[in-house]
Amino acid sequence: MALTREQLIDAAVGVLSEFGLADLSMRRLARELDVQVGALYWHVKSKQELLVDVAARLLDAVPRPESPTPALAPMAIAALLRQLRTALITVPDSAEVMQLAQSMRPESLDPLGWILDFLRIAGVPESDATYARHVLVNHLLGSIGAHQEALALAAGTEPSESSSDWGDEAFDYGVRVILRGMALEPIAG
Amino acid sequence: MALTREQLIDAAVGVLSEFGLADLSMRRLARELDVQVGALYWHVKSKQELLVDVAARLLDAVPRPESPTPALAPMAIAALLRQLRTALITVPDSAEVMQLAQSMRPESLDPLGWILDFLRIAGVPESDATYARHVLVNHLLGSIGAHQEALALAAGTEPSESSSDWGDEAFDYGVRVILRGMALEPIAG
DNA sequence: ACCTGAACACCGTTCAAGT
DNA sequence: ACCTGAACACCGTTCAAGT
Secondary structure: OOOOHHHHHHHHHHHHHHHOHHHOOHHHHHHHHOOOHHHHHHHOOOHHHHHHHHHHHHHOOOOOOOOOOHHHHHHHHHHHHHHHHHHHHOOOOHHHHHHHHHHHOHHHOHHHHHHHHHHHHOOOOHHHHHHHHHHHHHHHHHHHHHHHHHHHHHHHOOOOOOHHHHHHHHHHHHHHHHHHHOOOOOOOO | OOOOHHHHHHHHHHHHHHHOHHHOOHHHHHHHHOOOHHHHHHHOOOHHHHHHHHHHHHHOOOOOOOOOOOOOHHHHHHHHHHHHHHHHHOOOOHHHHHHHHHHHOHHHOHHHHHHHHHHHHOOOOHHHHHHHHHHHHHHHHHHHHHHHHHHHHHHHOOOOOOHHHHHHHHHHHHHHHHHHHOOOOOOOO
C-alpha cells in the first residue's frame, strides 16, 4: 500500500520525539518507512516543508479554548501558554522546529494566533498587539529551548533530577512579568 | 607561516557575516584558509567549539558599561540590550549561534552576565534575578532571530525596505514591557 | 500515481604519516 | 608543533526510468 504524507509526518514526529533533530534525516525516514529516499520527495517538496508540518502537528495537542471575557483574558493567555509549553517541552528541539515553521508559514500555527486574539480581547491596543504576541512567543520558545539544551548537556553529566522544576518556575515568572508589564493582571496566580 | 586559532575564528566570523550559518562549513573554512580540513582540528576540538568562540567574538563589539547607580540601572539595562542588538542584528543567524554558545559555555558571554549584575543593582530580588535575565535574553535573541528570518524570506521576494524599522520598534516595545513588569521604570524613553 | 536506482555535490571527524 | 592525504560514515536533492 502506498506511502502517504501523513505517514511521513508521523514518522518524522516519531524520530524527532525519540532522537532529536540531529537524527531526523530524510534518509533515516526513508529507511524507517522502507522506501528509497527519492520517494519522500514525491510527498513533500523539501525537508523544510516537512518540518513545518511537523511543527503544526505538535500543536494539534492544544485544543482551541473558549473565547474568554475581557476580565478573564489575561488568565486565558497564561493558561494557553502553559498548554503550549506542555505540548512542546517533551519533544527535543521542538523550539527550533517551531521557530522555523513560524518564519516559513506562520499561518499554519493556529494556537499562536489565538494568543493575538486574546490580547485584543484583553484590551491591548491594536498597535501593540502583534508586538505583545511576539514577546510572549519569544519567551515561550526561548524558555523551552534553554530548558532542553540544559537537559541535553545534563545527559552528559549525572542526571540531576532537579532540572525539570527549574524550567517551570522560570517560565511562569516570565509570563507573569510580561503580562504585568502590559498592565494585564491575571486574576488567579 | 602557521595558521592560528584566531585566524580560524576570524575566517568563521567572516563567512557567517557574509553568507550565513548554512555556508559556514569546516571544509569551506579550510578552502578559504588554504589548508586541508584536518588541519582545522589541530586548532579546535570541533565545529561547535569554534562556534562558541565565534559567538564570544561577536560580543567583543560591546564594551563593558560603567556600573550604574540603582536609579539609573533600568536605563543601563535597556541601553546594554540595545547595544547587544546592534552588535548582532547585521550578522545572519547570529541568534542561533548565540543560543548554542549560551547553552555550551555561558561564561564565555560576559555581556550577558552584565545584565544580571545590573538587575541586582536595580534591586531585583536575588531569587528572581536569574529568571529576569533569561526573560530579557530570550527577548533579545528571539527578536533578532525573527527579524533575520523575515529578512531571509524577504530576500526571495521584492526588497520591501520597511522591514528594518519594524524590528526596532518591536524590540523596544518588548524591553519596555518586561522592565515595567519587573517594576523597573527607565527614566528616559 | 507512485516509486526505484543512481547520481551530484556536499557534510563533520579521525588519523596515520609526513615535515 | 603543525599539517597532508585519505578515508569513514554520513547528508539533501534531482531525475530518468520503471510499474
